[in-house]
Amino acid sequence: MHYALCLALFLVGLYGVMVKRNLIKIVIGLIIMESAVNIFIVMIGYRKDGIAPIMSKVMDPSVFLARSVDPVPQALVLTAIVIGLGVTAMTVAIALRLYEKYGTYDIKEIRNLKG
Amino acid sequence: MQIIPLFVAIPLGAAFFIPMVGRKNPRLSDTLANFTTLALFIMALSVIGKATEVYWMGGWVPRLGIPIGINLVLDGVSIFMLVTITLISFLVTLYSIQYMDKFTSKARFYSLFLLMVAGMNGVALTGDLFNLYVFLEIASISSYALVAFGGQHEELEASFKYLVLGSVASTLILLGIAITYAMTGTLNMAQVSTVIGGNFQPIHLFTIALFIAGFGLKAALVPFHAWLPDAHPSAPAPISAMLSGVLIKTLGVYALARVLLNIFGMTPLTSYMLLILGTISMVVGVLLCMGQDDLKRFLAYSSISQIGYIVLGFGLGTRLGIAAALFHLINHAVFKSLLFLNSGAVEYGTGTRDLNKLGGLKDKMPVTTATSIIGSMSIAGIPPLSGFWSKLFIIIACVQAERYGFAAWAAGVSVLTLAAYLRLLRRTFYGEPGEAQPAAKEVPISMKLSMVALAALCVAMGLLWMPSAQRTFLIPAARVLQEGLTYASSVLGM
Numbered sequence: 226m227h228y229a230l231c232l233a234l235f236l237v238g239l240y241g242v243m244v245k246r247n248l249i250k251i252v253i254g255l256i257i258m259e260s261a262v263n264i265f266i267v268m269i270g271y272r273k274d275g276i277a278p279i280m281s282k283v284m285d286p287s288v289f290l291a292r293s294v295d296p297v298p299q300a301l302v303l304t305a306i307v308i309g310l311g312v313t314a315m316t317v318a319i320a321l322r323l324y325e326k327y328g329t330y331d332i333k334e335i336r337n338l339k340g
Numbered sequence: 341m342q343i344i345p346l347f348v349a350i351p352l353g354a355a356f357f358i359p360m361v362g363r364k365n366p367r368l369s370d371t372l373a374n375f376t377t378l379a380l381f382i383m384a385l386s387v388i389g390k391a392t393e394v395y396w397m398g399g400w401v402p403r404l405g406i407p408i409g410i411n412l413v414l415d416g417v418s419i420f421m422l423v424t425i426t427l428i429s430f431l432v433t434l435y436s437i438q439y440m441d442k443f444t445s446k447a448r449f450y451s452l453f454l455l456m457v458a459g460m461n462g463v464a465l466t467g468d469l470f471n472l473y474v475f476l477e478i479a480s481i482s483s484y485a486l487v488a489f490g491g492q493h494e495e496l497e498a499s500f501k502y503l504v505l506g507s508v509a510s511t512l513i514l515l516g517i518a519i520t521y522a523m524t525g526t527l528n529m530a531q532v533s534t535v536i537g538g539n540f541q542p543i544h545l546f547t548i549a550l551f552i553a554g555f556g557l558k559a560a561l562v563p564f565h566a567w568l569p570d571a572h573p574s575a576p577a578p579i580s581a582m583l584s585g586v587l588i589k590t591l592g593v594y595a596l597a598r599v600l601l602n603i604f605g606m607t608p609l610t611s612y613m614l615l616i617l618g619t620i621s622m623v624v625g626v627l628l629c630m631g632q633d634d635l636k637r638f639l640a641y642s643s644i645s646q647i648g649y650i651v652l653g654f655g656l657g658t659r660l661g662i663a664a665a666l667f668h669l670i671n672h673a674v675f676k677s678l679l680f681l682n683s684g685a686v687e688y689g690t691g692t693r694d695l696n697k698l699g700g701l702k703d704k705m706p707v708t709t710a711t712s713i714i715g716s717m718s719i720a721g722i723p724p725l726s727g728f729w730s731k732l733f734i735i736i737a738c739v740q741a742e743r744y745g746f747a748a749w750a751a752g753v754s755v756l757t758l759a760a761y762l763r764l765l766r767r768t769f770y771g772e773p774g775e776a777q778p779a780a781k782e783v784p785i786s787m788k789l790s791m792v793a794l795a796a797l798c799v800a801m802g803l804l805w806m807p808s809a810q811r812t813f814l815i816p817a818a819r820v821l822q823e824g825l826t827y828a829s830s831v832l833g834m
Binding site: 235239242248251255258259262265266269297298301304305308311312315316319320322323326327335 | 470473474477481484485488491492493496497499500503504507508510511514515518521522527
């Protein structure tokens, strides 16, 4: 169920990127796609009633293994968020420069290149 | 002293250092950038022929045979890719010394450029899936910025298009990596491939589809090619050379081959998908390239077609096919960067790259003309230039694998490529002098030097198929990919 919702979110983002004509809406579509993938990564490591993956001296290792959530996806998602931030900043910067040059956010009017 | 991490650390450090010291003094940034890329090239040459080496970052060596840290793997293919990347990046920085003088912030240019080189070296070396994604993004983000470097209407538009499609590709790759982690519980490529162990399940097919779409977008395979003919021509000429010459191969083709062949293992289905994608790219690329009136757009479409050849070779999955594909990969890197540098020289000398305004440049620009002829004939497959040999071996590999239809397509496209390039040469360097011809002038020395070096390599590269060179350079690379799943045991030392 959760995974289906996550996929739906991903598809919403993809729809935004592919169909929308406004530069800013395309950027938002990209952000939604990224978030969907990030949520997916976090869900991989999820465990119901899990504990934080911090090992203390008094804890029994086998109990720790049985109960803690997987820390790797959390580390991954932090990196992925930072990378996503960089890409978003770059996209927004270029979108703003395009607006300065063309005076519009509509990609139908920004059409010098044939593709 | 470990040499492996230096391939990433040196360009990364230089990328940080150059803008700090080179702001006031452009000559200093030229020197530093050229020195860095030359040092990298020499380092890459020095590791040729070495056996597989693994470097565990931060000293996190595997415990009980289970990897717990990130590793960099220097094996045959990595060495091959490093040599290609560093060779082209050195000649491109040499060319940039004088070409980039017309732009204001050269130090920033070199900084982004070296960041891209660091990313690509990282992609070639890494043995960890998520680390692959990080390096891939480093290289991609700096290439988005470099495409927009001119800051004019077309550059920005091309960069935005490239950025959006590139980010979609990265997201698909990240999703593929996440699913792989969910399936196997590890991100280390060697361990993933041990866990999968060649057992093919339906979920793998979905993951493979995500990887093919993601890396295919990065490699600009048809039908994922829409961004390339805009992005590559809009960048400054040295960057076009770098993007078409090595970026799409490292981020797209190499990464795809690594994931499909070494991690999941080749199956008849994936092999067939690669063959079909390669052939479509080959044919569509050359057909679209024939009608172009812009010099650089022409070359960009031709890149799509040549990438098709490489993917076709990998798709065969035989050792000859993979060796031929790698051979074509390095050849294409050399002659396509040469041709893009030539197009930059034409633009530098005449101020235009519109084929309708060009023509009759052969007396005004003799060096550019001569090197362009060598490059064009090499890409068109005229013996004894390098392009002839690699295409010949791809066709032979097709026949040997009993894929006669694909062999016929490869041969046919090669004829069309020749026709297209003859038209290009006639309309730029021969034929009626165009309106841009009277003011044309030859380019300065550093640009000439790098073009002549690349042209000489076009001739010399055919020698790579000589038995001794083949044994030390090409075959170790092909073996790593062809033996597929034995990659894991060689990395983990089991």
